[in-house]
Amino acid sequence: ATNRTFTMIKPDAVSNGHIGAILNDIIAAGFKIIAMKYTSLTAETAGQFYAVHAERPFYGELVSFMSSGPIVAAILEKDNAVEDFRKLIGATDPSKAEPGTIRNKYAKSIDANAVHGSDSDENAEIEGRFFFNAFERH
Numbered sequence: 375a376t377n378r379t380f381t382m383i384k385p386d387a388v389s390n391g392h393i394g395a396i397l398n399d400i401i402a403a404g405f406k407i408i409a410m411k412y413t414s415l416t417a418e419t420a421g422q423f424y425a426v427h428a429e430r431p432f433y434g435e436l437v438s439f440m441s442s443g444p445i446v447a448a449i450l451e452k453d454n455a456v457e458d459f460r461k462l463i464g465a466t467d468p469s470k471a472e473p474g475t476i477r478n479k480y481a482k483s484i485d486a487n488a489v490h491g492s493d494s495d496e497n498a499e500i501e502g503r504f505f506f507n508a509f510e511r512h
């Protein structure tokens with residue numbers, strides 16, 4: 375079924391100049407852009423966005439990294455969007471990401487891993503609403 379996922383191009387990929395290449399890969403893979411913005415997270419909003427990870431050992435590093443510079447946030451639509459987007463970006467740890475995946479091509483480390491992708495339809499909806507109101511979804 376056609377459904378939606380949510381992504382962020384993370385501060386590492388933005389500062390390394392990969393916004394255009396990553397958007398090209400996303401569009402070439404058949405995803406339609408429903409909403410998109412160039413923005414940034416504060417420590418507070420990053421902490422809220424990643425609240426599900428609050429008890430994990432990497433939470434502090436994650437929040438500090440995600441609030442370290444601008445990001446691109448987007449809602450994407452495609453048949454089987456959540457699963458297909460996770461295949462397109464590759465494993466969370468870029469050293470384990472398959473050749474050709476976005477993280478294999480553009481990521482440096484498990485924190486600076488270039489992109490975020492929702493892990494379920496439910497989280498895609500929650501994450502999309504965190505960044506975009508109804509007027510910003512097209």
Ligand code: CMP
Binds near residue numbers: 436490
């Ligand atoms: P993301 O998909 O944005 O969701 C949570 C992020 O935490 C993840 O990408 C990684 O960048 C980061 N992270 C850091 N360490 C770990 C870890 N051990 N397991 C999972 N995610 C991690």
